[in-house]
Amino acid sequence: MSKEPRPDVGKNVRVMTGNEACAEGALVAGLYFYAGYPITPSSEIAEVLSERLPQIGGKFMQMEDEISAMGAIIGASLTGAKAMTATSGPGFSLKQENLGYASIAEVPCVVVNVMRGGPSTGLPTLPAQGDVMQARWGTHGDHPIIAVAPTSVLEVFMLTIRAFNLAERYRVPVILLMDEIIGHTSEKVILPDAATIEIWNRQAPTVGPDEYLPYKITESGVPPMAKFGEGYRFHVTGLVHDETGFPTNNSVQINKFLGRLNSKIDRHADEIITVTSDLQENATVGVFAYGSTARSAKRAVMLARQEGARVDFINPTVLWPFPEKQVSSLAERVSKIIVPEMNLGQMAHEVEWAARGRADIVKINRIDGEPIKPDDIVKAIVENA
């Protein structure tokens, strides 16, 4: 081997962190506008994009806080730009009000939350999974949302692109939930050729400005979206509105609008939900794990099988909408489902609900900033097999 650096070796082979992969994925997806306020452990996303976005003609803005950053990406998205912000727990709390606005005004955007220990400023440098319920219900009122949760650096890259695709197709904010381990771990990746990656864009109106109804009830439940600045004039508001975009107190119109808004994700759940499954014949116990904890679980499942346990493993990479069908069929197969989480059991409640008494739930929880170790999961598998 030569003593010189070998940039030719493994051309597409890179060692990168989850945060770097998130920035790369966003650029491949067509990110044009990033606004944010740096916060550990998400700051590298802003760092990379502050350099890369201007190089390709995009815009990077460091805002005065997380609230304005969320507002800025909503504004940018209304002009047609693909827009993103990234933060961690404390910033994610601040973004909730504007997240609700993006949800009701149906403005596509991607919000990255690299989870750290909470509550409040909590454990700034340590991993946690304490924001999974906040991702679903952090903003008030019934509202649609999608949340995805990658488990590896390559998956961060792919799921960031998918987050943009889903945001654009369904006109919804998409939360990309990482944790400190996924965001900061460097890993070998071979990135796919950008030309092979499918990119979805929002549907443009097929009618002229005079006939355009910005919140028209369509068959898909997702109205076509005009770009501000191209001659289409319309009203955008956080108030409940009718098809014209103007506020309404008419209960018929309210039901029409909120009915469509709140069903548009569930109607397409099968298209949105992705779950990685590794099932075994005659399994007696299952493991449900997501994010970095899924990596502990994957190792644990492998080790437990070596000891003779029959065990199913499911790893949802979309957390919201919740993969109810997949958990339901797991509950048909096994008598116990182990749910390891770096929180006090937030998704375990959803798993229990989907299992509906057909399988018992065994929780493994940690909130001290340390990951759940494979051995702890192996022990639970063996005890419950």
Next chain:
Amino acid sequence: MSFRYEIRLSGEGGQGLVLAGKVLAEAAAIYDDKNATQSQSYGPEARGGASRSEVIISDEDIDYPKATNIDLLLAFTQESCNRYSKDVRNDGIIIIDENAVTKLPEGSFRIYAVPIIDVARDKIGRVMVANIVALGIIASFIKNVVSEEAIEAAILSRVPKGTEQLNLNAFQVGLELGKKIAA
């Protein structure tokens, strides 16, 4: 036969252990065509506080990216040695800075005491490159896992422009020290 080699680099924030870990991971993954992950754990301080950087090297996919059964531990401080030696496997290697770590960990380890920080200051003239001196020492112990050449190439691609020679010197000094004690 598949293998999984676990390295933990520990000390305090600011000693360049995260960078050293990234260099090792890149050496293994890019230049030696193995799989590698590097992860870290540190406190909110920019300097000080216990800090650790972990590298897993394998010829298979790496599921769990944290160290649990450590083959080689580097400890730059007494606190990091106390806290982080418990996960070292039986007969595992522990390399300590002999001035910083005076109380040796108890257990069946192979312990090597080297004045790494002094060497960086006295032989290279910069305490800052103690992490790269340490990489040289480590390279002598893990030849079957990552090659010297790969680590050198990874150092060159990672360190700031203008410091290449300084870092190569530090790596060479470390290698020579390591060859003496690993032999």
